[in-house]
């Protein structure tokens with residue numbers, strides 16, 4: 001391995017203190033729409049993903065508000081009819097899962113940050129990276145074609161035989177999601193290779209940021225699970241198109257088989273969504289408590305444990321489906337096992353705060369919100385994994401509340417933590433801290449007002465995917481809708497101050513949070529090649545007991561093959577101290 | 585707290601519900617304690633260890649194996665207890681008592697049909713005697729559905745190609761709500777039914793007088809067929825517009841078709857509409873009705889026609 005050789009070498013190193021006023025950054029290089037669209041720079045591709053994800057989130061969020069507005073009353077005739085409602089929740093779910101959460105952290109933030117955390121110039125296969133983005137776009141186009149034709153009304157789960165018979169554009173959407181899957185697989189492959197091959201001298205596996213461990217675990221799941229989704233959708237397309245009976249009993253197929261196939265991907269997919277969030281939480285919590293992450297290996301390895309056990313629990317979505325009793329028992333048992341590594345992470349994060357130097361800036365506020373909401377998501381997951389209780393709660397609003405606590409309270413909040421944390425690095429601008437906090441608090445309140453009542457009505461028996469409901473549930477539904485409006489306001493404020501910061505924001509320093517992690521030792525925004533030198537790492541990313549200058553090292557003299565470096569100041573008075581450094 | 589958790593659950597009306605509820609309470613209580621612990625800890629740390637200066641020094645605490653083991657093993661034990669408790673409760677849900685009274689259930693878009701030992705049927709109303717275990721043997725005629733009675737804490741998917749079952753025992757006479765909980769299309773949320781629990785003698789009387797398909801006058805039979813096939817989920821009887829045109833005043837009505845032709849509703853048109861609904865589409869409606877070919881025979885279609893004639 002490249003790093004193994006590097007560790008035995010003696011390198012000439014020197015300190016490179018990042019300039020606070022970079023004249024030349026990835027944003028000033030290669031300007032213009034065409035340059036962006038054809039760029040192979042991982043940072044620009046990350047930003048393009050981020051914009052696409054934000055667009056889909058806004059769309060999915062708008063659909064959610066429409067759904068909630070309909071549910072203000074249990075009337076069976078309303079401003080949208082039952083068919084429209086069914087289309088709305090299907091699109092909302094499919095967009096949020098496939099177009100927002102799956103690509104959000106790995107492809108958007110991960111693309112930007114991962115190579116920087118490794119001290120690399122780019123990912124291992126930059127062109128493939130751009131191809132992944134366009135594959136994502138093509139997948140999205142297919143979905144929009146479906147919308148323009150007959151929409152989709154099968155639920156994001158595409159259960160057969162309904163999806164075989166449905167008059168909506170099932171084939172278009174499944175083809176779209178099928179194509180999207182390749183984007184996910186290629187990104188995963190790219191990341192795995194990058195993490196193995198492009199680590200800067202000194203970054204051993206034990207000095208890898210936890211964010212990288214999380215992305216690594218995620219990539220493994222993406223590469224192994226997504227092909228199964230592709231096969232499933234292909235079989236579904238074959239059934240609808242060619243009339244080959246695989247799932248539809250009318251043609252001699254078995255509908256429960258479809259559910260096995262679907263969840264074999266989609267359960268691991270929930271870890272594709274949440275595990276990268278874990279990575280962000282570890283980074284932010286360490287930076288804002290200025291402290292070594294407690295239980296580095298426990299957190300790193302629990303991500304891998306989750307990734308592997310996560311493949312063996314898909315049947316917990318099918319306890320009432322008619323799968324065999326033995327399968328049901330085993331799946332329930334394994335589901336509890338996958339809960340343990342998740343719990344371990346939470347405890348380690350809490351322990352990291354102990355005796356820290358805690359600063360409650362917006363990213364950290366989101367970490368606290370995450371810890372609270374995601375814990376609720378986890379506990380209610382244990383509830384749902386329990387056989388007898390699952391029978392009562394399955395396919396009720398309890399499940400809707402549970403997965404929103406996990407996916408929105410977990411992944412999306414982690415994404416927001418990461419977005420606020422890395423925003424200065426990505427854009428070179430600071431956002432309004434006070435509005436950041438206001439919006440975080442509104443989102444927290446709005447979220448709980450929206451989804452807490454759903455636990456209660458679900459336990460009382462309110463089924464999910466219901467267009468109308470009996471009077472008993474009205475107060476809960478109405479509270480929930482009010483909550484969703486608060487949530488909406490929170491996001492609008494965020495949109496405002498983020499846009500404002502782009503155009504009028506204060507200039508961001510290179511390292512506004514005083515982090516020790518490698519990506520903060522570049523300028524804000526970073527150079528086109530991330531660093532104007534080849535970084536050298538001697539301490540772990542969370543070693544706050546070591547002086548800052550020992551985190552800003554790079555190979556001396558050699559300017560990395562692209563000319564004399566102008567925007568990094570090798571201005572350390574103690575330069576001599578660094579002349580020769582042996583790694584290992 | 586117990587009160588809140590009680591409020592969260594509907595009344596329990598079947599013996600197996602008790603174990604489910606007790607476990608629901610237990611998990612909620614343990615979770616609440618842990619959640620409070622975590623929340624208090626993070627808030628306490630955030631206040632106590634808030635940053636006082638930019639140059640704060642923090643101790644280097646990398647890990648602690650004793651702690652890691654503690655917070656892995658305790659949750660593991662707790663979850664094993666929960667797993668076992670849930671597993672045994674679930675075994676009871678699956679083990680039907682020998683003396684259970686059997687009712688056959690058919691789910692279809694978008695209604696339930698219940699069929700009893702003597703051939704009687706009751707659409708969207710499940711009649712059962714109190715104090716006796718009931719086993720429902722269920723099948724779907726089209727897509728997936730799921731039979732759910734919150735008050736009994738039972739639920740099972742209803743699948744087109746195999747029989748599935750649930751059992752429960754209603755302790756007292758009364759009514760309980762049935763929901764379909766597997767998404768099945770347009771009127772999924774209206775695929776409701778009621779369980780009506782009678783005193784045992786009262787149930788026998790009901791059963792003896794209940795409608796048996798194929799008995800009664802053609803109009804009565806037609807009415808029963810329209811009900812058991814859930815035609816009303818798409819065709820109203822009172823003139824209001826649902827997914828299809830209302831049955832009110834349908835006989836002899838002049839209608840515009842989507843291809844521009846006009847027809848008058850007569851025997852042949854109704855027959856065709858039932859067996860081959862896509863052949864002529866009424867203007868302003870979608871081709872959403874499924875064919876009843878193989879589900880309704882000639883005599884039954886005749887009975888339906890006789891019944892439709894009476895709806896003026």
Ligand code: HEM
Pocket residue numbers: 061064065067068089090092093094096097101154155156157400404407408412450463464465466484485487
């Ligand atoms: C990251 C954010 C979110 C994600 C990942 C997400 C995901 C999902 C998914 C997967 C479904 C299931 C769709 C289906 O059953 O086919 C769903 C349903 C739903 N979501 Fe969201 N959602 C998010 C945010 C929201 C927000 C903010 C609201 C409220 C304003 C909301 C309201 C709803 C509603 C009302 C349903 C339909 C429930 C039903 O009828 O069963 N969601 N969501």
Ligand SMILES: [Cu+2]
Pocket residue numbers: 266267270313314316317
């Ligand atoms: Cu799962």
Ligand SMILES: [Cu+2]
Pocket residue numbers: 728729730764765766767768769771772773775
């Ligand atoms: Cu249904």
